[in-house]
Amino acid sequence: MNKQEIVGNIAAKSGLTKKDVEKVLSQFFDEVSNALANGDKVQFVGFGTFETRKRAARTGRNPQTGKEITIPETVVPAFRPGNKLKEAVK
Template sequence: MRKPELAAAIAERAELSKDKANDVLNVVLDEITNSVAKGDAVTLVGFGTFQKKNRSARTGKNPQTGAPIQIPASSTVGFKPGKALKDSVN
């Protein structure tokens, strides 16, 4: 499912217009993005938790030449599914 399909499903289930559902979805995603970017964890009970994770610098390998390269430290987003989501998938 892609974002437009998700917005359409929200519109149908919440009896909203597709434009309004798309606006709501954008606001939710923006708030999650902003919170995680600040370093705050976002927990949606039963669904899961989004949080910022740090990767330390490490040595890697250039796949074309095999030469060692330094990979700089970076940040990424981690997601830990909640119990209800895990149970529904299994």
Template sequence: MRKADLITNIAEKTGIPKVDVLVTLEAMFKEVKDSLSQGEHIYIRGFGSFITKKRAAKIGRNIKKNVAVHIPEHYIPAFKPSKEFVAEVKKLKKLPG
């Protein structure tokens, strides 16, 4: 499912115009990005948590030049689903298509 499909589905189920759904979703995505980039976590009960994880510094390899490359510690965004979310997905018997 793409973002356009998600917007269409929400608009059909709620009766809200697609433009309003688009604006709302874009605002949510922007708020999630802004919060995570400032180090804040977002907890949504019954859905999950948007968090940042710290990756330790390590030595990587450029295999084309065969040289070691230092990769500094950094943060990455992550999503941790709630128990209810995981339980819903576990009910799935087979992937559609």
């Protein structure tokens, strides 16, 4: 399922226009992204938690040359599902 399919489904079930749903969904993504960029967690009880995690520096290998390279520490987004979501997927 992609973004347009989600927008269409929400619009059909809520009675809102696709344009309005698109605005709300885009703003939602922006808010989650901004919160994660600031180091905050975004929690939806029962659904899950969006958070950031530090990935430690490590040694990798260039596949073309075989030369070892150092991959620096980085911060990555992560999602941890909640109990209701886990149960719905079973």
